[in-house]
Amino acid sequence: DLAMYVAKRAGRRRYEFFTEAFDTDARDAELRRAVDNDELLLHYQPIVALDSGDIVAVEALVRWNHPERGLLMPGAFVELAEETGAVVPMGEWVLREACREAAVWRTTIPGTDELRVNVNLSPQQVMQADLVDVVDRILVETGFPAARLVLEITEGVALEPDEGVVTRLQALRERGINISVDDFGTGYSALSYLRRLPVGALKIDRSFITDIVDDPEARQVAEAVVRLGTAFRMYVVAEGIETAEQARMLADMGCVFGQGYYFHRPLEPGAVAGVLAPVVLS
Ligand code: C2E
Ligand code: MG
Ligand code: MG
Ligand code: MG
Numbered sequence: 001d002l003a004m005y006v007a008k009r010a011g012r013r014r015y016e017f018f019t020e021a022f023d024t025d026a027r028d029a030e031l032r033r034a035v036d037n038d039e040l041l042l043h044y045q046p047i048v049a050l051d052s053g054d055i056v057a058v059e060a061l062v063r064w065n066h067p068e069r070g071l072l073m074p075g076a077f078v079e080l081a082e083e084t085g086a087v088v089p090m091g092e093w094v095l096r097e098a099c100r101e102a103a104v105w106r107t108t109i110p111g112t113d114e115l116r117v118n119v120n121l122s123p124q125q126v127m128q129a130d131l132v133d134v135v136d137r138i139l140v141e142t143g144f145p146a147a148r149l150v151l152e153i154t155e156g157v158a159l160e161p162d163e164g165v166v167t168r169l170q171a172l173r174e175r176g177i178n179i180s181v182d183d184f185g186t187g188y189s190a191l192s193y194l195r196r197l198p199v200g201a202l203k204i205d206r207s208f209i210t211d212i213v214d215d216p217e218a219r220q221v222a223e224a225v226v227r228l229g230t231a232f233r234m235y236v237v238a239e240g241i242e243t244a245e246q247a248r249m250l251a252d253m254g255c256v257f258g259q260g261y262y263f264h265r266p267l268e269p270g271a272v273a274g275v276l277a278p279v280v281l282s
Pocket of ligand 4: 183
């Protein structure tokens with residue numbers, strides 16, 4: 001009857017809730033162990049000058065080589081890591097590994113003095129009071145120059161920055177680190193924060209690039225971001241470029257930098273030297 005049905009459903013919901021919570025705890029512990037056990041690795045996707053195709057930067061993208069499930073992409077674990085806080089030790093590992101590997105490229109691959117390395121910072125990391133200390137320590141440890149490091153924050157972080165966030169981002173900027181706003185255009189923010197924060201670059205979200213050829217509105221958003229970047233003297237990077245036509249349209253509207261499968265897929269560390277070797281950077 002109905003009462004039974006309701007009770008059963010409630011019971012099932014409670015059960016689901018507990019399994020979910022248990023699952024979250026177990027997966028959180030698993031990810032924290034993975035950081036310690038060297039199960040994470042980075043792939044690097046080049047960012048190029050749209051006019052020449054020259055590589056100006058590489059973005060570090062985390063992967064998890066899971067002992068049972070194989071190679072996992074960030075979509076499978078970064079959101080949970082953000083919820084549980086495991087993203088903080090994970091992000092510290094990512095920053096250290098990217099700086100370490102890039103410091104090696106600088107000494108072994110000619111012409112890479114100017115190469116920048118982009119690292120994604122999660123909102124949780126930006127909220128940590130000791131973020132600047134952690135970054136300082138890693139730069140000293142690895143010898144990677146602050147001026148070659150780009151930290152990508154999401155528009156959500158920039159949306160309503162509290163004083164701590166503003167102070168930390170300014171401290172990073174004072175060291176010569178460049179702050180880039182990732183997935184730009186997907187938030188609902190007023191633009192005033194762009195003047196309050198020491199932001200040096202905007203990355204146009206892939207969703208606009210995907211539709212740029214067929215959808216006039218997506219094209220207008222891309223154009224608006226390029227104009228905004230010009231007005232604020234920021235670099236603008238279009239992400240997710242998959243076709244020559246998208247690349248051409250972006251170049252025509254004055255976008256200087258791009259990233260996407262059309263140019264390069266994310267590369268294993270061992271393949272990075274191969275694409276960087278012929279590069280001449282100004
Ligand atoms: P993101 O920072 O916006 O990185 C770009 C994502 O788009 C990457 O996915 C990249 O492989 C993908 N991509 C690049 N070009 C193309 C293209 O032409 N077509 C398509 N369809 N996709 C393209 P990935 O590696 O799966 O990373 C997804 C997201 O996970 C990243 O988006 C970033 O938000 C997050 N993430 C990755 N690594 C880290 C990390 O170390 N820390 C944190 N906190 N987040 C990370
Ligand atoms: Mg990014
Ligand atoms: Mg992005
Ligand atoms: Mg994106």
